[in-house]
Structures are given as structure tokens and as C-alpha cells.
Amino acid sequence: MLRRPLLAAALAAVTALPALAQEAPWPSRPITIMGGFPNGAGTDIYARRLAEPLSRALGQPVVVDNRTGAGGNIASEYVAKQPADGYLFLFGTAGTHAINASLYRRLPFDVIRDFTPVVLLGDVPNVMIVSPEKRPNYRTCQDVIAAARVRPQAVTYASTGNGASTHLAGAQFAVATGLDLLHVPYRGQPGAMTSLLGGDTDVFFNQTGAAMGPIRQGQVRPLAVMTRERLAALPDVPTVAEACGTQPMDTSTWYALLAPAHLPEPILRRMNTEVNRIIATPEFRAWLIENQAITPPVAPNTPEQFRETMARDVARWAEVVRRSGATVD
Incomplete structure (x- = not known):
């Protein structure tokens, strides 16, 4: 008679294993930062410099993977269609998430709706x-x-x-x-x-x-x-x-981390906090300013502020694209 309760308890324990696995604290495995431009590009240089301290902060390897082509759209489309589980981020730019919105007549994703803005990484002149x-x-x-x-x-x-x-x-x-x-x-x-x-x-x-x-x-x-x-x-x-002898001009763009849409709030806040902490260190700021000539973002640098920057720059670069006459089918 004792076998049935014992068997039921054992089955219940086995059934609960997947649920427990799903509740493992993030991150529990390696994280990928995907870029849309070749090795040696400014995005690649920054992503690899960021990956090492970010890996230490999160306690998991952070790997940089580049999928090049179509002005960064190949990588952007891939990330947009992946699960928002915190294990894949996009190293985006004002090019991929502001300029391309008006440059390309048809994009297989929406630069605003299909992504979670995570953190701005700096202005790039x-x-x-x-x-x-x-x-x-x-x-x-x-x-x-x-x-x-x-x-x-x-x-x-x-x-x-x-x-x-x-x-x-x-x-x-x-x-x-x-x-x-x-x-x-x-x-x-x-x-x-x-x-x-x-x-x-x-x-x-x-x-x-x-x-x-x-x-x-x-x-x-x-x-x-x-x-x-x-x-x-x-x-x-x-x-x-x-x-x-021209009028003052500023063609600066920005670098940023994005994720697929609907990234869970705890992961979003943790990633934003850790990245902001890294880029605010004297060593990293010096590397940005003196080595890369990149202007670090101004605190508090929240996801909400970054979303506003994206929306504003989509409109700003649309006018630049219109005046330049540039277009890509």
C-alpha cells in the first residue's frame, strides 16, 4: 500500500524538474552579443572590449558574433526573430536603428517595435x-x-x-x-x-x-x-x-545594445545596470574618450531615455537621407 504514495511523490518530483530548471537565475549559460558588421569595424572593436568585463560581472561567458550584410540588417533581423530570453543581444547603431528605417524601402522588421532598447553605449563621430x-x-x-x-x-x-x-x-x-x-x-x-x-x-x-x-x-x-x-x-x-569653411556640422551616430522585443524587466534592468557600471569606470571611460574618440553616455542612461533617442533619431536621419538622395531597395 505504501508503494502508491511513494510512486506518486517520485512522479511529482520528476514533473517539477523542468519548472525548476526554467526558474534558474539569469544568466545560467553563455550570452551572445551579435554585431552586423565585419571584424575590425568600430562596432566589433567596442563589443569585444565590453565583453570581457561584462562576462566577469554576469558570471557567464559573453561571446561576440558578427553576421554581416545589408547595412547591419541581417544581424538585426536575426535578433528580432529570436526569443527574448536574455541570451542574445544586438550591438546596434544609429545606422541599423535610425538611418535604415528610411534608407531601405522594405525592412523585414520594425526598428522600434521589434526590439527592446537596453542601453546606450556612446556617441561616435x-x-x-x-x-x-x-x-x-x-x-x-x-x-x-x-x-x-x-x-x-x-x-x-x-x-x-x-x-x-x-x-x-x-x-x-x-x-x-x-x-x-x-x-x-x-x-x-x-x-x-x-x-x-x-x-x-x-x-x-x-x-x-x-x-x-x-x-x-x-x-x-x-x-x-x-x-x-x-x-x-x-x-x-x-x-x-x-x-x-562650412557651417558647423555634426554627423555623430551612436552605439547601443538592444534585445528582442519584450525582454523580461529583471533582465533588462540588470543588463542596463551592469553595462552602465562598466562604461562609467575610469579605465573604460579613458579607453572610449582617448582611444576611440567616443563620447560616453550621460547618466542615468536608462532604457526609457534610449527609446526616446531612437525615436527622435529615426525622424532626424530621415531628413538627412531625403536630402542626400540615398536609397537601397
Whole structure:
């Protein structure tokens, strides 16, 4: 007679195992940060620098995985369609989650509705660079302007892809100076930088995160920062207004972490808190400002503030895309 109660208790214990497993505290396994751009891109550099301290803070490995293509849309679409369980995050940018909303006529996801904004990672400016070896005569921005005025469309500028911030920065510069420049898009950072260093293109309005290494190594010459004020990391490089005689211009974009829509609130708050704690440390701030020329976000840097930034920038970049005439089917 005792066997039936014992058997029932054993079955109940076995049945409860899946429920207990589901209630394991987050995180209980490795976390992936997915990027949409190639190794060596500014997003990749930042994600890998963040992954190590984040792994220590969360007690689980944080792995960086890049799925490139379509201006970051391949990675964004993949993340948008995954479960919101806290084990997959997207290293997003103003390009993937503001510019692309108007640049692409049809997106397989909604940049606002299909994602959870987690935390802003910083503002990323652009810097106008040339190859001193291949273009020794381009010592100042005025040299580039003079060459472009003499031969319209003869001066080319590389970008990391149609509609990327590196493209729109060049387009904004062309509009501001009244120049007719020829845009040459590449698939990501390596191709664009290789074209500049090889002399296939003349100018590159690159993001500072990826440009700082070549600048410090003397491979490229910075002519102007595409911001309203000079950068602490490049104090001797004039602003585009100072160097080129244009109106003040700011082509800065941002980096951020996002997750699939409906990320559970406890995971959202924990991730936001841990990332904010890391990027606020003196060591990480110094790396951002002095090494990458990235402006850290201002506290408290909540998910709600980031959501407002996204919505505002979707509208702001829509106007830039309209004026540039850029479009991608």
C-alpha cells in the first residue's frame, strides 16, 4: 500500500524538474552579443572590449558574433526573430536603428517595435581622412575642396556601405560645400580602408573608433572631425567648420545594445545596470574618450531615455537621407 504514495511523490518530483530548471537565475549559460558588421569595424572593436568585463560581472561567458550584410540588417533581423530570453543581444547603431528605417524601402522588421532598447553605449563621430602616401597633396580640407571644384566627380570618397554613417557623412559634406563627389561604397570597414590606403579612393569619412589606429600609426592623415567641437582624442585636428569653411556640422551616430522585443524587466534592468557600471569606470571611460574618440553616455542612461533617442533619431536621419538622395531597395 505504501508503494502508491511513494510512486506518486517520485512522479511529482520528476514533473517539477523542468519548472525548476526554467526558474534558474539569469544568466545560467553563455550570452551572445551579435554585431552586423565585419571584424575590425568600430562596432566589433567596442563589443569585444565590453565583453570581457561584462562576462566577469554576469558570471557567464559573453561571446561576440558578427553576421554581416545589408547595412547591419541581417544581424538585426536575426535578433528580432529570436526569443527574448536574455541570451542574445544586438550591438546596434544609429545606422541599423535610425538611418535604415528610411534608407531601405522594405525592412523585414520594425526598428522600434521589434526590439527592446537596453542601453546606450556612446556617441561616435566621424573623421575625414586621406592617405598621405597616395594623396600627398591633400594636406588640408581646402586642398580636397579645391581639387573637387576643378574636376567634379573626380574626387571619390569611400564608405562602409550605401546608407552607412560613413556614406551620409560624406553626403552631408558634399551638400555643405556644394561639391560633386563620387561615392564608392564597400561592404564594411576593411574594404573601405583598403581602398583608401591603396589609392583607389581619395577620402574616407570614417568613424573614429575604427580610424584611430591607422591615424596613430601614420597610415592616414586626419583633415577634419565632423563635429561641432574638437575631440579630446584628436585635439590638433580642426572641426569641419574650421578646416573646410562650412557651417558647423555634426554627423555623430551612436552605439547601443538592444534585445528582442519584450525582454523580461529583471533582465533588462540588470543588463542596463551592469553595462552602465562598466562604461562609467575610469579605465573604460579613458579607453572610449582617448582611444576611440567616443563620447560616453550621460547618466542615468536608462532604457526609457534610449527609446526616446531612437525615436527622435529615426525622424532626424530621415531628413538627412531625403536630402542626400540615398536609397537601397
